[in-house]
Amino acid sequence: MTTTVALRGNTYAYLRGGGHLWVYLNWARGLQRSGCEVLWLEVVPGADDVTARNLRHLRTLLTDYGLGDSLVVATFSGAPLRGSGLPEEGVLDGVDLLLDLAYDTPEHLVRKCRRSALVDIDPGLTQCWWADGLVSPVDHDFYFTTGEGVGGRHSRVPDCGVEWVHVTPVVDTESWATSPLADDGAPFTTITHWEGDEWFCHGGASFDNSKRAGFAPYLELPARTAAPLELALPLESVYDGENLLAAGWRLRDSWEVARTPTAYQSYIRSSRGEFSCAKPSTVHLRNAWVSDRTLCYLSSGRPVIVQDTGPSSYLPEGEGFLRFRSPTEAARRLEAVITDYDRHSARARQLATEVFDAKKVLSSVLERTLS
Structure with missing residues (x-):
């Protein structure tokens, strides 16, 4: 039945x-x-x-x-x-x-x-x-x-x-089948909100919980790596876009690249991998959060370099899924993926099918x- x-x-x-x-x-x-x-x-x-x-x-x-x-x-x-x-x-x-x-x-x-x-x-x-x-x-x-x-x-x-x-x-690994990387010069990307009035207030802690605040310590990262980095943001509401461009970030309009489920999927598959910081609350709470977006990159065979959000019993530390705790560590993780991309790509897909399917x-x- x-x-x-x-x-x-x-x-x-x-x-x-x-x-x-x-x-x-x-x-x-x-x-x-x-x-x-x-x-x-x-x-x-x-x-x-x-x-x-x-x-x-x-x-x-x-x-x-x-x-x-x-x-x-x-x-x-x-x-x-x-x-x-x-x-x-x-x-x-x-x-x-x-x-x-x-x-x-x-x-x-x-x-x-x-x-x-x-x-x-x-x-x-x-x-x-x-x-x-x-x-x-x-x-x-x-x-x-x-x-x-x-x-x-x-x-x-x-x-x-x-x-x-x-x-x-x-992640539905059949919908998100792996695909070959069409452009060796493709950037590491992410798709995210940016500003807003999100504020975390709990247990005596109070801070800006926007993605903009999460990325703030990493804004100079493009100068520390040869890997191109791109942010897909709602540009109509981003007031510091010129500062991001001056720091070396590429920018795309998230409403354009993710306007439909199909467009979102195409954008992720056109990327070399994901680079993303987390909202400050996830780092503060140490909840071992993983974004559903990150899983779509993994399943597509795209390695991810994402901010550490707490101890985990199943998230790897060095292959396909790499976590960082500082700008220096983030730059090293990006270089590690570039140096051995095929291994990290294969491991990303394996992790998606074995853990998150x-x-x-x-x-x-x-x-x-x-x-």
């Missing part, structure tokens, strides 16, 4: 970014490859023209990945959403499992499903938000976190009174939640 899983997405209002959609696509595709029937659940405030247009666009995007008929829409209040043309919350009755990748799913939707699992994809931040009353998830049967440093006696992250089970973030990871999640 086929297992039916409802995956709570959070994408209908954020469709300019193909990378954001891939967060959920990787989970949905992994569920499909595990033999599940997938319902892609979006919860909206109510009916208006913008919401209806976004839902139609989302359905078109999902159709390209065999998920167009999976889209289900519900409202936070439980009121019917007339005129959407999409299945509504009644189809959730008796669903085997809700995988909740959001933190505001209403209780009436959670209770429709036989079992439910909250999946924390913002490890450390989720727990701090919860402890500080910024989010209030309803009770679930299981709680999973993608942060290896969440939970345990020495964790800097509050447990919020629940048992967190670590699960790695996932969506089908493997989600098979274990299903076994734990449904047995």
